[in-house]
Amino acid sequence: MESEIKHTIPKSRTEENAGIFPSPTYFSPRQRVMRFFNTPRIVGRMSVVGEKESKGPLGKYFHKCETDDKLGEKTFERAEIRMFDTAVRGAIRDAKLGIEDIDLMVSGDLLNQMTTSSYAARDIGVPHIGVYGACSTMTESLLVAATMVDGGYYKNVLCATCSHFATAERQFRFPLEYGCQRPPYAQWTVTGAAASVVSANTEAVKRFPKIVMAIPGIITDFGTNDLNNMGAAMAPAAMNTMFTLVTETGYSEDDFDLIITGDLGKLGSDILRDLMRKSGIKLGQNYIDCGNMIYDVYQKCYQGGSGCACSATIFNSFIMDKLCSGEYKRVAYLATGALMSTQSCYQGETIPCISHAVIVESPYGGEE
Amino acid sequence: MSEKTNAVKSRNDRYNKYVDTVSPKTSVPKALWHSFWIGGVTCMIGQGISDILAFSMPSLSKDMVANITSMILVTVAILFTGLGFYDVIARQGGAGSFLPITGFANAMASASMEFKTEGLIFGTSAKLFTVVGPVVVNGVVWSTLAGLINLWILGAY
Numbered sequence: 001m002e003s004e005i006k007h008t009i010p011k012s013r014t015e016e017n018a019g020i021f022p023s024p025t026y027f028s029p030r031q032r033v034m035r036f037f038n039t040p041r042i043v044g045r046m047s048v049v050g051e052k053e054s055k056g057p058l059g060k061y062f063h064k065c066e067t068d069d070k071l072g073e074k075t076f077e078r079a080e081i082r083m084f085d086t087a088v089r090g091a092i093r094d095a096k097l098g099i100e101d102i103d104l105m106v107s108g109d110l111l112n113q114m115t116t117s118s119y120a121a122r123d124i125g126v127p128h129i130g131v132y133g134a135c136s137t138m139t140e141s142l143l144v145a146a147t148m149v150d151g152g153y154y155k156n157v158l159c160a161t162c163s164h165f166a167t168a169e170r171q172f173r174f175p176l177e178y179g180c181q182r183p184p185y186a187q188w189t190v191t192g193a194a195a196s197v198v199s200a201n202t203e204a205v206k207r208f209p210k211i212v213m214a215i216p217g218i219i220t221d222f223g224t225n226d227l228n229n230m231g232a233a234m235a236p237a238a239m240n241t242m243f244t245l246v247t248e249t250g251y252s253e254d255d256f257d258l259i260i261t262g263d264l265g266k267l268g269s270d271i272l273r274d275l276m277r278k279s280g281i282k283l284g285q286n287y288i289d290c291g292n293m294i295y296d297v298y299q300k301c302y303q304g305g306s307g308c309a310c311s312a313t314i315f316n317s318f319i320m321d322k323l324c325s326g327e328y329k330r331v332a333y334l335a336t337g338a339l340m341s342t343q344s345c346y347q348g349e350t351i352p353c354i355s356h357a358v359i360v361e362s363p364y365g366g367e368e
Numbered sequence: 369m370s371e372k373t374n375a376v377k378s379r380n381d382r383y384n385k386y387v388d389t390v391s392p393k394t395s396v397p398k399a400l401w402h403s404f405w406i407g408g409v410t411c412m413i414g415q416g417i418s419d420i421l422a423f424s425m426p427s428l429s430k431d432m433v434a435n436i437t438s439m440i441l442v443t444v445a446i447l448f449t450g451l452g453f454y455d456v457i458a459r460q461g462g463a464g465s466f467l468p469i470t471g472f473a474n475a476m477a478s479a480s481m482e483f484k485t486e487g488l489i490f491g492t493s494a495k496l497f498t499v500v501g502p503v504v505v506n507g508v509v510w511s512t513l514a515g516l517i518n519l520w521i522l523g524a525y
Contacts, residue, residue: 075485175482177449178499179458179465179474184392223380224387232387271390350380 032215033248039210040149042142042360043156043199044095045320046087047313050165050191053305056295061317062192063090069166069191076166077116083193084109084120084162091158091195091316102126102197103154106144108137110163110189110308111171117160126158134337135234135263136217137161138194138312139356142333143214145198146358155200162193163307172227172342186228187265188301190294192309194316207363209323213249215357217241219339225350227342230306231268231291234336237353238264239275241334245357246281253281257328260319262311262335262355263291265303290314311335326364333358399462406457407464414441414468438469445470449477475499 047062054065064086071079084107092099105124107117108131121128133140141159148154166176168189174180199205220237238261246253253259264272269289276283290311291304315333322328336355345351418437421428428436448454454474458465465471476496483495497504 077485170482174499175478177452177455177474177478177481179449179455179461179471179478181394181459181462184394221380222383223377224384229387229391232391236383267391271387274386274390 031248032218032244034143034147034214034216036146036150036211036213038150038152039201039212039361040146040198041201041205041208041210041363042196042320043205043208044091044093044097044197045195045316046090046094047194047317048083048087048090048192049309049313052165052299053190053192053294053313056293056299058293058314058318061321062313063317066191076164076170077111080109080111080116080162080164080167080193081120083164083191084116084160084195085123087162087193087195088120088124088158088160091160091197095156095197095199097156097197099124099126102156102158104129104145104148105158105160106131106141106148107158107160107195108132108141108308109161110134110168116162116167133335133354133356134339135163135306135308135310136335136337136354136356137308138315139214139262139333139335139358140337142196142198142211142358143216143356146211146214149198149200152200157198158195159198160193160195161308161312163189163191163309165189165191165307168307182302183228184302185231185265185267186302187230187263187291187304187306188295189307190263190305190310190313192307192313194309194312196316196320209320209360209362211358212361213357213359215241215244215249217354217356219352219354221350221352223350225345225348227340227345227351229267230263230338230351231265231303232271233338233351234262234264234353234355235268235271235275237355238262238268238272238334238336239279241355241357242272242276243279243281245332245334245359249359251330251359253283254286256286256330256332256359258319258331259283259287260311260315260331260333261287261289261291262337263304263306264289264336265291265306267303268336323360323362326362328362329364330359330361333360402460403462403464405464406461407468410441410465410468410470414438417441441468441470442473445473446477449474450481454478472500472503475503 048064049062051067071082073079073082105121105126106129108114109116114130117130131140138161145157145159148157169176218240220240222236224233269292273283291306294305294310295301319331334355334357338351338353340351414437417440418433421433421436479498480492480496483491
């Protein structure tokens with residue numbers, strides 16, 4: 001297994017570019033990249049989306065589409081829990097396992113005290129670890145799950161996340177029917193839920209994509225405090241992790257078939273391209289942003305999608321399909337999250353952001 | 369320490385300036401035009417209602433006509449909010465749909481609808497004024513100040 005991962009780190013670009021964009025966090029000597037030598041596999045997955053997302057460009061890739069915003073439940077929160085439950089059970093079924101085979105569930109969502117994932121876990125009845133990384137929850141849970149499986153503590157770990165437009169809107173912004181104008185740089189919270197099952201590497205699951213590395217993010221704050229301009233707030237965090245990705249993992253930006261960021265939106269991904277160029281790294285055609293992809297232009301979602309489910313649903317449907325078929329060999333998945341609350345923003349605090357990365361490789365092709 | 373914070377501060381300033389230049393801006397003439405015609409149409413409808421009222425019921429006093437007109441406009445705005453297309457108008461109208469009395473009605477109705485799920489006391493009653501609270505408070509404070517100015521300064525002459 002070890003031979004599959006290249007350890008030859010190209011001459012670090014860190015020193016070359018030290019003067020260009022000075023920030024104390026980039027040049028720390030600590031080892032940030034986690035390498036999983038036992039290569040945990042992603043064996044099952046499921047994505048559920050709302051109606052609006054299913055009409056977007058990636059609509060046909062999602063596994064299930066809910067046409068009713070409330071799913072026939074009394075409140076939007078109940079609907080979110082139900083959607084989460086559907087995704088979790090679907091992923092377990094997709095992995096051809098039963099609920100009793102799942103050793104641990106790592107999940108999170110956007111709401112206060114993570115009510116959705118805890119309430120859904122109540123009905124599922126497996127050990128549960130709640131993680132909160134705002135919109136980066138999916139990568140965070142994949143990172144935790146891969147660590148647990150790689151260390152040999154558990155065999156099958158489930159990662160899940162979800163978000164709902166109506167509940168997020170109520171918590172972070174205004175009532176749904178309130179007629180307010182959004183600025184043109186606002187983003188639209190994705191309604192959806194996604195889950196994936198991470199399993200230990202055995203002969204039976206060797207035809208599934210494997211998680212080879214992960215990079216925990218550093219909280220980055222470049223002093224933006226506009227609650228609506230999430231893309232601009234999160235771009236520096238994505239840059240920080242992406243810089244580590246191309247300097248410390250041993251892969252350069254061209255070694256990836258795809259580098260995907262979570263929900264920067266159109267504006268945020270443009271800013272990220274700019275920031276990366278300033279640090280001496282040119283992002284080419286292989287860089288895409290989930291928030292930018294999920295909605296069509298005519299759907300009037302301003303800069304694109306945001307929320308936990310934005311990158312999670314796309315990763316668990318479109319990206320994983322391509323990884324399973326071997327069309328993409330190596331994908332870096334960086335979801336970004338803005339860790340603010342409405343109170344902190346009204347108190348004049350700036351928005352701290354984080355970006356975790358997970359590198360997933362296809363079982364086919366590669367370096368063998 | 370201070371050197372470091374200064375470096376961070378200047379970096380943040382540079383970044384924020386950069387973000388300002390790349391963020392798309394609302395087109396001011398377009399926004400003004402939309403709010404002008406939507407606000408104007410709202411007020412025209414109000415004027416029409418009051419004219420019809422004054423014409424059909426000449427016995428009503430001027431104040432009464434104004435009151436009934438506001439009531440009709442508020443009712444229609446709440447109805448539109450409940451049916452779910454006030455926010456579609458408001459997304460275009462901006463200040464044109466926010467400033468007239470219909471905007472106030474929409475803000476209250478939307479809050480009461482949104483928090484209905486938490487119950488009648490802690491939901492609807494408690495959260496009814498979340499959006500319009502500042503309007504009410506500022507309305508009372510500034511009208512009190514204006515009243516005092518009127519009493520002391522203008523009243524002296």
